[in-house]
Amino acid sequence: MASSLTFVSLSWTGIFVGLIIFVSLAKDFRIIKETVSAVIKMLVQLFIMGYVLMAIIYIQTVNDPLSQLFMWAIIAVMLLNAIVTTSQRGKGIPHIRGITALGILAGTFLVLLLLIIAGVAEYSVIGLIPFVGSIVGNTLTKNSQGLERIIAEFQARLPEMETILALGGTIKQATANAERKTMQSIFIPMNDSMRNAGFFLPGAAVGLIITGTPPVEAMIFQCIMFLSWMGGTIISATIVNTLATKQMVNNRTHQINYDVVRSFSPPLHDHDHHDFERHRNHDRHSMNA
Amino acid sequence: MTNSAILTLEDISWQVGSRQILNDVTFDVESGDFISIIGPSGAGKSSLFKLIVRFIEFTSGSIYFEGQDIKNMDVIQLRRCIGYILQEAFMFEGTVRDNLTFGPFLQKKKLDEERMRDLLSHVHLSEEMLDQNASKLSGGEKQRVGIVRMLMNEPKILLLDEITSALDLANVLMVEELIKELQGSMGITILMVSHDFEQARRMGGRTIFMANGKIVESGLVEDVFGHPKQDLTYRFLHGGLV
Numbered sequence: 001m002a003s004s005l006t007f008v009s010l011s012w013t014g015i016f017v018g019l020i021i022f023v024s025l026a027k028d029f030r031i032i033k034e035t036v037s038a039v040i041k042m043l044v045q046l047f048i049m050g051y052v053l054m055a056i057i058y059i060q061t062v063n064d065p066l067s068q069l070f071m072w073a074i075i076a077v078m079l080l081n082a083i084v085t086t087s088q089r090g091k092g093i094p095h096i097r098g099i100t101a102l103g104i105l106a107g108t109f110l111v112l113l114l115l116i117i118a119g120v121a122e123y124s125v126i127g128l129i130p131f132v133g134s135i136v137g138n139t140l141t142k143n144s145q146g147l148e149r150i151i152a153e154f155q156a157r158l159p160e161m162e163t164i165l166a167l168g169g170t171i172k173q174a175t176a177n178a179e180r181k182t183m184q185s186i187f188i189p190m191n192d193s194m195r196n197a198g199f200f201l202p203g204a205a206v207g208l209i210i211t212g213t214p215p216v217e218a219m220i221f222q223c224i225m226f227l228s229w230m231g232g233t234i235i236s237a238t239i240v241n242t243l244a245t246k247q248m249v250n251n252r253t254h255q256i257n258y259d260v261v262r263s264f265s266p267p268l269h270d271h272d273h274h275d276f277e278r279h280r281n282h283d284r285h286s287m288n289a
Numbered sequence: 290m291t292n293s294a295i296l297t298l299e300d301i302s303w304q305v306g307s308r309q310i311l312n313d314v315t316f317d318v319e320s321g322d323f324i325s326i327i328g329p330s331g332a333g334k335s336s337l338f339k340l341i342v343r344f345i346e347f348t349s350g351s352i353y354f355e356g357q358d359i360k361n362m363d364v365i366q367l368r369r370c371i372g373y374i375l376q377e378a379f380m381f382e383g384t385v386r387d388n389l390t391f392g393p394f395l396q397k398k399k400l401d402e403e404r405m406r407d408l409l410s411h412v413h414l415s416e417e418m419l420d421q422n423a424s425k426l427s428g429g430e431k432q433r434v435g436i437v438r439m440l441m442n443e444p445k446i447l448l449l450d451e452i453t454s455a456l457d458l459a460n461v462l463m464v465e466e467l468i469k470e471l472q473g474s475m476g477i478t479i480l481m482v483s484h485d486f487e488q489a490r491r492m493g494g495r496t497i498f499m500a501n502g503k504i505v506e507s508g509l510v511e512d513v514f515g516h517p518k519q520d521l522t523y524r525f526l527h528g529g530l531v
Contacts, residue, residue: 159379166342168369168442169395254364255344 049074049133056125071125075132079104082140090147090244092263099243100143107139107236108132111228120224131228134204138229139236142186146237149185150244151264153178161256171254175245186237194226202226294353295320295478296341296371296446301350303333303340303502310336311347311502318446318480323472323494325510326482329525332499334482335376338448342373355445369396372444376451378435380423385414385434388423392442401441408437411474412467429460433467440471449481453488465491486526490514498522 017039024032052074060067083101090096112131115121121131154161157178164174193202201209204225208218248260296318303311311333318324326334340347343364352359359367381388389409393400406416412433418426426434432452439447449468453461465488472479483489489496490510497507498521506513506522517523 159375159377160381162344162375163379163381164391164395165344166368166373166375167392167395167439168365170365173395253343253346255346258345 053125053129060125067125071129074129078133078136079108082136086140086143086147086240089144090151090240092151092260092265093147093244094247094260096147096244096247099240099247100147102243103143103236103238103240104136104139106239107232107234108135110235111135111232114231115224115228134225135228135232139232142190142233143236143240146182146186146241147244149182150178150241150248153181154248154261155264158256158261165254165256169254171249171251171256174254174256175249179241179245182241183237186233190226190230190233194230197222197226293319295322295355297351297353298337298341299351299353301337301340301352302348303336303345304348309502311340313350314499314502314504315350316497316504316507318478320445320478321472321476322478322480323492324480325489325492325494325496326480326499327484327486327489327496327525328499328505330484331501333502334484334499335450337499338373338450338480338482341448342368342371344373369442370444371446371448372439372442373448374435374439374450374452376454378428378431378452380426380431380434383423384419385421385423385426386419388434389419389438389441392438396442405437405441408440411471412437413463427460428456429463432456432460432464436467436471440475440477444477446478446480449479451482451484454484461488462491468492486514498525500525 017036020035021032024030024035052070056067056070056074059070082104083097086104087096087100090100093099112121112128112135115131116123121127154175160177161174165171202222202225205215205218205222208221209215213221248257249255250257294317297316299315301311301314302309314333314337326337328334336345339345341352341359343359354362354367354370381391389405390400409416409418414430414433414437418430418434423431423434435452436447453464456464468479468481469492471477481489481492493510495508496510496513498505498513498519500521506517506519513522514526517526
């Protein structure tokens, strides 16, 4: 049976939203408001993007320079949204917008450059926007996670850091565990996905296969995407974590910047909330796949 | 500043925003001294220790260690010479041995096993404890391991920041005895912050009473406790100031 990608077929999957509402009410999970608002936002934003892309593709046929202008405008909106959203997770860290901007821009464009050189992406509306969207989406998720984590690590490890400093350690030695755990927390879910890919089919491959791409080509594309996300993540997260950490310490005098570290909100102790956040981020990653 | 002082604080002030946390704190510490710094909560006692080891920077004044301005010293070296032991003895992951070897590890120095065993015996911990998981130790044991861990660095001054406040009375008294023994046998200079003036009385030596970021009174324990000159001191000693 050929697959049918229509609004009607989409509406069938609305059953799952109904299921969430039913289960949440029955078990008092209290996830309806958050989930329904996320679904509505997703639908509105994706369809707007879909129609905008269609319009730009049409404009490309009549006025290529104008279509390129629109293409870069969309890319700018994606990047700006990623920067603003990610930097909110690092609230309290000085210059966090600049830091996330640098990380996300570097992570996105360096990977994109490689994809263009490799002939995977081409410089066109259809060639760039999907790749940028996918890479930016991934760096947003990973760096949001990373910033939340580095703040939590600094709060939780303050006694450890102070003990290391008191024993005559450098600030680098004192913060090493915090930085390490932060990077590990970013890469563990990604590594899990890659480790198990093939036992499940990631979204990019699924989309290509059902629209007629030969499966092996679809898998090549999926591998390229996994590795591109990995590349975007390591570049952006290294920049963001390193520069964010620098704001929380004084490297010259080997001191913790207590003004910054003590200004963070108290760490959450609600394990349910943490689990939901973790699952939400994992779902975002699956959708990007 | 006296020539023989190992540590001198001159007019130390620390302001955070509009809040004056410490105000013109001045005192000398002679080599081998035992000084308890007492006072109510918020007096600035712990902040003083953090300023001495440059965890934070004071707003004005000077601090000299062995005649040298600490701002001109390498801060890592300063912290190895002045050992600051925090209130809660944080134990690193691993065994007691892993914890005791941490200081030499940070300095990339070879471990002096004999010194480690000798210090362990000073704090009445057996060598069998070396292979024990440090996280499973009792509060009193952790504090003792914390003291040995710091002493492995061979500091010239120990700053003890309310290290007995989380312990029960039996452990408090035991740690106090240990500190006295260490001071007596090693001659190490010790400054100890406490909110408990009875502890200061038991420890003897000199005492500095602080309140509202200032030194109110200082002197030998028996003089300050027996004949307080200031009304604030009197009120603190009689439970009227918390």
